[in-house]
Amino acid sequence: MSNVVLEKVSRTFGEFAAVSGVDLRVNEGEFVTLLGPSGCGKTTTLRMVAGLEQNTGGRISIGGRVVSDAARDLFVPAEHRALGMVFQSYAIWPHMSVFDNVAYPLRVRRVGRSDMRRRVLEALQLVEMADYADRPAPALSGGQQQRVAIARALVFEPALLLLDEPLSNLDARLRAQMGSEFRALQKRLGITSLYVTHDQEEAMALSDRVVVMQAGRVLQIGAPEDIYQRPASRDVANFFGSPNLLPATVVSCARLSDADFALSVRGSAWEGTCHAGEARAVGAEVLVLVRPESMRLAEGTAPATGALSGRVVQSSFHGARRAVTVEVHGSLMHAEVPATASLSEQVTFTIDEKAAWALSA
Amino acid sequence: MTVSADDSLHDSGRPAPTARLFAALRLLRATAAGRIVGLALLVAVLALLSVYPLSMLLYGSLHSTPPGMAGTFNLDGYRDILTRENSITLVNTVGISLAKTVPSLALAVLLAWILARTDTPCRGALEVLVTLPFFIPPILTAMAWGMLGNPQVGLLNQLYQAITGSSAAPINVYSYGGVVWHMMQYSVPFLFLLIVDAFRAMDPSLEEAARMCGASRLRTFRTITLQLMLPALTGGAILSFIRGIENFESPLFFGAPAGIHVITTDIYDSINQRSPPQYQYATAVSFVIMALLFLIVLVQWRLLRGRSFATVSGKGYSPGIVRLGPWRWVTFAVCMLFFIVTVVLPVGQLLIGSFFKFFGFYQWDMLTFEHYEAVFGSSEFWRGFGNTMLLGLIGASATMVLGGLVAYISVRTKWRGRSLIDAMAWLPWMMPGIVLGVGFLWGFALLPRAIPIYGTIWALLLAYISLGTPLSVRVMSSAYAQLSFDIEECSRVHGASWLTTMWRIVIALSWPSFVVGWVLVFFGIMRELSASVLLYSIGSEVLSVVLLKLWVNGNAEQVSVIGLMMMVMVILFRWVQLGFTRRHLGTL
Ligand SMILES: Nc1ncnc2c1ncn2[C@@H]1O[C@H](COP(=O)(O)OP(=O)(O)OP(=O)(O)O)[C@@H](O)[C@H]1O
Ligand SMILES: [Mg+2]
Numbered sequence: 001m002s003n004v005v006l007e008k009v010s011r012t013f014g015e016f017a018a019v020s021g022v023d024l025r026v027n028e029g030e031f032v033t034l035l036g037p038s039g040c041g042k043t044t045t046l047r048m049v050a051g052l053e054q055n056t057g058g059r060i061s062i063g064g065r066v067v068s069d070a071a072r073d074l075f076v077p078a079e080h081r082a083l084g085m086v087f088q089s090y091a092i093w094p095h096m097s098v099f100d101n102v103a104y105p106l107r108v109r110r111v112g113r114s115d116m117r118r119r120v121l122e123a124l125q126l127v128e129m130a131d132y133a134d135r136p137a138p139a140l141s142g143g144q145q146q147r148v149a150i151a152r153a154l155v156f157e158p159a160l161l162l163l164d165e166p167l168s169n170l171d172a173r174l175r176a177q178m179g180s181e182f183r184a185l186q187k188r189l190g191i192t193s194l195y196v197t198h199d200q201e202e203a204m205a206l207s208d209r210v211v212v213m214q215a216g217r218v219l220q221i222g223a224p225e226d227i228y229q230r231p232a233s234r235d236v237a238n239f240f241g242s243p244n245l246l247p248a249t250v251v252s253c254a255r256l257s258d259a260d261f262a263l264s265v266r267g268s269a270w271e272g273t274c275h276a277g278e279a280r281a282v283g284a285e286v287l288v289l290v291r292p293e294s295m296r297l298a299e300g301t302a303p304a305t306g307a308l309s310g311r312v313v314q315s316s317f318h319g320a321r322r323a324v325t326v327e328v329h330g331s332l333m334h335a336e337v338p339a340t341a342s343l344s345e346q347v348t349f350t351i352d353e354k355a356a357w358a359l360s361a
Numbered sequence: 362m363t364v365s366a367d368d369s370l371h372d373s374g375r376p377a378p379t380a381r382l383f384a385a386l387r388l389l390r391a392t393a394a395g396r397i398v399g400l401a402l403l404v405a406v407l408a409l410l411s412v413y414p415l416s417m418l419l420y421g422s423l424h425s426t427p428p429g430m431a432g433t434f435n436l437d438g439y440r441d442i443l444t445r446e447n448s449i450t451l452v453n454t455v456g457i458s459l460a461k462t463v464p465s466l467a468l469a470v471l472l473a474w475i476l477a478r479t480d481t482p483c484r485g486a487l488e489v490l491v492t493l494p495f496f497i498p499p500i501l502t503a504m505a506w507g508m509l510g511n512p513q514v515g516l517l518n519q520l521y522q523a524i525t526g527s528s529a530a531p532i533n534v535y536s537y538g539g540v541v542w543h544m545m546q547y548s549v550p551f552l553f554l555l556i557v558d559a560f561r562a563m564d565p566s567l568e569e570a571a572r573m574c575g576a577s578r579l580r581t582f583r584t585i586t587l588q589l590m591l592p593a594l595t596g597g598a599i600l601s602f603i604r605g606i607e608n609f610e611s612p613l614f615f616g617a618p619a620g621i622h623v624i625t626t627d628i629y630d631s632i633n634q635r636s637p638p639q640y641q642y643a644t645a646v647s648f649v650i651m652a653l654l655f656l657i658v659l660v661q662w663r664l665l666r667g668r669s670f671a672t673v674s675g676k677g678y679s680p681g682i683v684r685l686g687p688w689r690w691v692t693f694a695v696c697m698l699f700f701i702v703t704v705v706l707p708v709g710q711l712l713i714g715s716f717f718k719f720f721g722f723y724q725w726d727m728l729t730f731e732h733y734e735a736v737f738g739s740s741e742f743w744r745g746f747g748n749t750m751l752l753g754l755i756g757a758s759a760t761m762v763l764g765g766l767v768a769y770i771s772v773r774t775k776w777r778g779r780s781l782i783d784a785m786a787w788l789p790w791m792m793p794g795i796v797l798g799v800g801f802l803w804g805f806a807l808l809p810r811a812i813p814i815y816g817t818i819w820a821l822l823l824a825y826i827s828l829g830t831p832l833s834v835r836v837m838s839s840a841y842a843q844l845s846f847d848i849e850e851c852s853r854v855h856g857a858s859w860l861t862t863m864w865r866i867v868i869a870l871s872w873p874s875f876v877v878g879w880v881l882v883f884f885g886i887m888r889e890l891s892a893s894v895l896l897y898s899i900g901s902e903v904l905s906v907v908l909l910k911l912w913v914n915g916n917a918e919q920v921s922v923i924g925l926m927m928m929v930m931v932i933l934f935r936w937v938q939l940g941f942t943r944r945h946l947g948t949l
Binding site for chain 1: 569571573575577580588591
């Protein structure tokens with residue numbers, strides 16, 4: 001059963017369409033991330049689910065109940081949707097103690113005193129903040145405020161948790177730690193979560209599924225591996241890292257399974273095999289996606305068939321690996337090689353053909 | 362606060378060699394003899410403007426005879442304060458100020474919420490209209506309301522009688538209600554201006570978080586919005602309360618005729634209405650009111666210490682705007698109503714009053730231009746107008762230069778003695794105009810005969826500069842605080858002298874604030890009545906004094922003409938100021 005369903009949801013500000021025709025189903029207990037560049041409508045989408053923003057088109061249901069339907073002019077405001085939300089700025093109330101912050105949703109629900117105390121401390125324990133219950137809220141670090149915000153969102157056991165870039169105000173190390181802690185907590189509680197971020201690594205590391213958005217539209221929905229290795233379009237492919245896109249012509253096409261076809265292709269600089277998500281006609285033009293880490297530095301100088309060789313124009317050290325830019329027949333290609341590899345000026349690469357993926361040209 | 366943060370950054374973040382260079386520069390600056398002379402001069406000027414009148418108050422309150430006469434020292438002035446009437450005066454003062462602060466605060470919060478947080482139409486224009494009454498000299502609205510709400514012939518009562526046909530006159534401004542009502546017209550826009558930015562700048566997610574927790578809009582407003590605003594509201598309320606105690610015009614116009622006395626009018630009466638004038642008593646009372654204000658300021662410091670929340674979000678979000686639906690026309694009407702009652706009604710009254718032969722008798726055959734002719738033909742009017750303009754121009758310029766210097770020293774240098782300078786400049790803030798007037802009366806009388814300042818317009822000028830300095834220091838301090846220290850030091854490292862740096866960088870960047878402050882001080886001078894009425898003499902009357910004299914003589918018609926002209930001037934100035942601020946500062 002789907003916990004959250006968005007059907008053709010849109011939102012316009014005056015003439016400007018911030019979100020247009022978003023379809024999305026989030027299953028019970030699933031962790032789904034909205035990912036996209038700044039201004040693509042992630043926050044707006046999340047706020048429409050929250051009830052803080054009214055959708056101008058489409059329908060939103062949560063737990064089988066329609067909470068907003070533009071056609072019927074139905075709109076359940078935020079306070080009646082009983083959802084937990086964690087804000088980017090934490091939104092911890094500075095005039096209250098940590099305890100009072102977390103107790104607020106229970107006070108609103110008129111929970112009895114002793115019951116409330118127990119539940120607040122339980123929630124604080126979940127985020128390892130029980131020792132801080134009596135602190136005034138302003139006397140907390142960013143990471144601690146974030147934990148309190150999560151405790152506050154969880155304390156009344158909402159069916160759905162919404163998070164808008166909750167980690168973006170933290171430093172890189174804390175971000176990774178809080179991210180994995182939160183993911184572990186989410187799995188343990190089995191709480192359905194809708195998460196917004198513009199950080200691809202965060203999205204891939206945390207999510208069950210990723211929704212890639214651009215200019216108010218959904219480009220692709222899928223597991224992180226699918227989105228990364230088998231993107232539906234060039235835009236999605238471009239969103240992660242700096243991919244190489246090699247123009248090529250289909251020479252043959254063989255069906256492996258329903259959504260997996262083996263192609264043999266020929267390009268100006270390179271020929272070999274790759275995979276595709278749909279059947280391609282022989283002679284069709286495609287773009288072959290090759291991630292930098294799928295480029296293998298070839299031993300020796302003799303170019304094997306299906307190899308590329310060129311001149312190194314730039315090389316930068318990143319600790320575990322080295323990013324190399326190579327000029328091949330006048331176009332630039334990106335590759336990642338082990339940091340220990342010795343590079344001469346002329347290099348030859350082979351391509352990991354299992355990871356090569358054909359996109360429509 | 363911004364300044365100290367800048368300081369520490371600036372001290373710790375610099376690499377060592379440049380630090381040594383700057384230390385050397387500082388030393389150079391610190392040993393310059395010119396600086397010491399300049400500082401001494403500044404301290405002397407500030408002492409003349411604030412410490413001198415204050416100490417003269419102490420002197421005068423112990424001196425048995427009027428200023429300038431030989432006498433003995435005793436405590437009679439203070440002994441005379443301890444009477445039953447004076448306890449009523451004290452209760453009146455505090456009670457009236459409380460009675461106007463509480464409803465004003467409620468109304469100001471409502472207006473600030475409407476204009477900052479709802480989708481009421483024409484909010485920008487409404488904001489200008491709602492704050493306009495604050496800039497109108499109180500003496501004008503006092504006279505206008507004196508006519509509007511006159512129990513015998515007031516226009517409002519005439520209207521009421523015409524509509525209901527009864528002969529009752531329900532409105533009488535010469536009452537407690539009238540005093541409170543007149544004060545409110547000033548404290549509502551004053552409080553509004555103080556709190557509206559706090560409403561506007563609040564991080565909307567603080568409220569949205571409450572709604573996500575299940576709180577209704579009303580509960581969110583009560584438990585989150587208002588609570589977060591509490592420090593700003595308390596601070597504003599205390600300031601407004603202080604201004605209520607200092608207020609002179611409202612109790613003078615509406616209280617005195619009804620036998621309602623407050624401390625400021627008591628001081629005025631004992632010098633101007635009793636014979637012989639009781640200078641010692643008036644001065645002692647002045648001291649008491651200062652003590653009262655000082656107490657309130659102490660309470661304010663205690664209350665507000667460490668109680669301001671940084672609720673402003675880093676993101677450039679607009680706070681959550683509440684969609685009111687059809688109710689937005691109701692909120693629109695509320696704002697318009699406030700504007701109509703506080704501006705249109707009084708201005709309308711002055712307009713009508715200026716064209717009819719006799720105040721209170723509004724018939725077609727009574728229409729006349731004779732009051733305009735009388736006013737424009739009167740040398741007294743032109744003298745008052747000239748004096749006000751001259752004092753306004755010189756006073757505002759001098760005050761802003763002084764304030765700019767003080768602010769520069771206290772914000773942007775580490776010179777020793779800068780907090781003394783700051784404190785001296787702030788002192789007049791605690792002195793109501795009438796008290797400062799009394800202090801200067803004594804001060805001028807005790808000057809050697811070679812300095813014949815008493816009775817000239819320069820006496821008024823000194824009082825005006827003294828009264829305006831705290832405001833000018835505040836305006837310029839915030840302007841300087843926004844300039845980064847690097848700009849200034851960078852210019853100096855690149856070889857510019859201190860003066861060049863001042864001129865090219867500091868002044869070039871802070872002049873818009875200077876202009877805004879200038880206009881505010883000019884407004885302050887134009888409206889000043891309480892110190893002027895003690896310090897003027899024949900030949901040095903300013904417009905507000907001319908108005909008061911005409912009013913006391915029962916010439917409401919000419920008062921209307923002059924009032925109307927001042928009103929036009931105020932609106933013109935405000936308009937220019939708004940346009941200027943929008944263009945150069947990007948905010949209201
Ligand atoms: N209240 C509003 N009025 C007008 N335009 C708006 C409003 N809120 C959002 N927008 C516009 O809608 C678009 C989507 O905004 P949104 O905040 O959803 O982006 P986002 O994907 O969350 O971006 P970011 O990663 O920067 O947070 C933006 O172009 C924004 O300017
Ligand atoms: Mg966003």
